[in-house]
Amino acid sequence: MLGFISARQAGLDDPVRLRRAESTRRVLSLELNKDRDVERIHGSGINTLDIEPVEGRYMLSGGSDGVIVLYDLENLSRKPNYTCRALCSVGRSHPDVHRFSVETVQWYPHDTGMFTSSSFDKTLKIWDTNTLQPADVFHFEGTVYSHHMSPVATKHCLIAGHRQEVLAVSWSPRHEYILATASADSRVKLWDVRRASGCLSTLDQHNGEKSKAASESASTAHNGRVNGLCYTNDGLHLLTIGTDDRMRLWNSSTGENTLVNYGKVCNESRKGLKFTVSWGCNPEFAFVPYGSTIAVYTIFTGELITMLRGHYSTVNCCVLQPNFQELYSGSKDCNILAWIPGLREPVPDDLSEKSPPQQHLNPAYEDAWSSSDDEG
Template identity: 65%
Template sequence: MLGYLAARRAGLDDPLRLRRVEATRRVLSLQLNADRDMDRIHANGVNTVDIEVIEGKYMLSGGADGVIVIYDLENFSGKPQYTCKAVSTIGRSSKYAHKFSVETVQWYPYDTGMFVSSSFDKTMKVWDTETLKPAEVFEFEDTVYSHHLSPIARKHSLIAVGTKDPKVQLCDLNSGSKIQVLQGHRAEVLSVRWSPRYEHILATASADSKVRVWDVRRASGCLLTLDQHNSDKSKAASEAVNTAHNGRVNGLCFTSDGLYLITSGTDDRMRLWNSATGENTLVNYGKVSNESRKRRQFTVSQGCSPEFVFVPCGSSVAVYGLHTGELVTMLRGHYNNVDCCEFHPDHQELYSAGKDGNILAWVPVLRGPDVEEESDQVTRLFKL
């Protein structure tokens, strides 16, 4: 690390390189924070978490008990040991609360005054953060597995929704109505994700083993059907046979630049795709345990070089090199299966939650002889 600082001081390296080195070093040193606790509010498992990007201060969580919690991640106590308090809770006592398990929560990308939740009770609710009352409620005929708002959209305000129905629903926040349906999947849609690079591009994953990439401006909709074998068949033929996995596909995540898409399936495999061409990059992550029959939330680091992907793996969180497939480490601390994890890019921290009802914070820690070892690891990875 001293070498990078000296090179920066001498003008041999640009500031971005030093920033990436430091971000990478912090990710490689992630450990369970013994000094930071999270208020335990959920009586059952935690299915989903989301950190707002405006201030990086507030986190949402949704649980199998139908409860939604807003946490303040800042330390106001001034002490090394502190608890992140739950500042608001939509519990069972609220007449507006979801009746069944909350599967996805997400902050509105441009304002912390609003967030969206979806549930097994066949509804998706748009909440006013101040009043903790739904400003809009979308009702569906089937169980809702996943929803997502585009993090960059300026020309539309669509929420993509995946349900037990094979049709992908597009709901408009402005009009409060369902305005479009994307047809192509033949089983329930378990995960949906907008591209962080192009606001009209959407990826969807289904129990039919397929991952489809859509341009919602086109009448035909579907641009690509991802094929794990990179077959050279005609588009008409490949649409029917291409599969991304050999089981249910229940996890989707774009890299922060939108150039790559990571998918996870119940065939215990994770795959990295070129999001523009749909090509399987053939990165081998080995066996990635996945027994979930619903959406699984995993995440990718930001600001690092190389990038890392954090994936729930049993009661641990597995950390892989995104482009190498190398298992870097296993983060162990939960007492039961982990269902979701979220990366905090402002501090290179990770939050994970699962069926034990706990939300754990993983933070960069450097102590004593570990500094030299981790600096050597950063240097080795940077040279790859």
């Protein structure tokens, strides 16, 4: 660390290098924080979480009971031991509460004064955060499994479909008109909302080698339902998860399967699975619900770094607070857990007599940064 600081002060290193090194260290040291609780409000499983991108302070949760809760993540007491309190909630007694399970909640990308929610009750609601009243309600003929507002555009309307349910959707963070959708028909499609035909391509796990003589309709991304989508933060790649227990990484420009092998990624969910990626690390990481645990993978090599254990039942969703590399996860056990980077352990005075802390030997960290970078 001292080496990074000295190099930055001397102008030898870009300041971003220090930030990436510390962000990477923090992700690799994530652990269940026993001093930080998230107030338990939900009486059933938690399906979805979202942290607003403006301050990174407020978090939404949506549950199988239709309840939506708004939390304040900031430690106002400044005490080591504290609870993230629920500021307000759309409870079962609220006149506009969703009648069935809330599958997705999302903050408006540019303002905490508004958020959205969608549910198995076939509605999508736009909420005024201050009054906790719906500003508008959209009714659909089919179940709404997932919705997503673009982080770079706000005035798009899209009607697109697959042969079966669309289980996950995600706007590209790079191109404001590009949308990815994942379906129960094993397909992942990329759409350009400016085109009359809409669909740009259908991703093929075999990169066309086994279906050259077949039509595009034969192209599948997975050998099961595709229920998870997540772009990397630069928008250059797309991660997908299917019930074939596989995760795949795609080049979002060419649609090519990069063939990164993540091994078995256990996925028994019959609906959308919410996973997330890191931001500003080297290498970058994916945080994936894996049964009652959360698996942490390096995105571009497929290495399983660690399994975060703490939930008592199936994990449905996780979300990263990128400013501090804090992870929050929601589960069928009705709990939201906070995973916080461990404190930096002091380096022993005599390295010849005492080995460095185990966390410094993480292979992902060693691959990313040479030992000479850490010398002060």
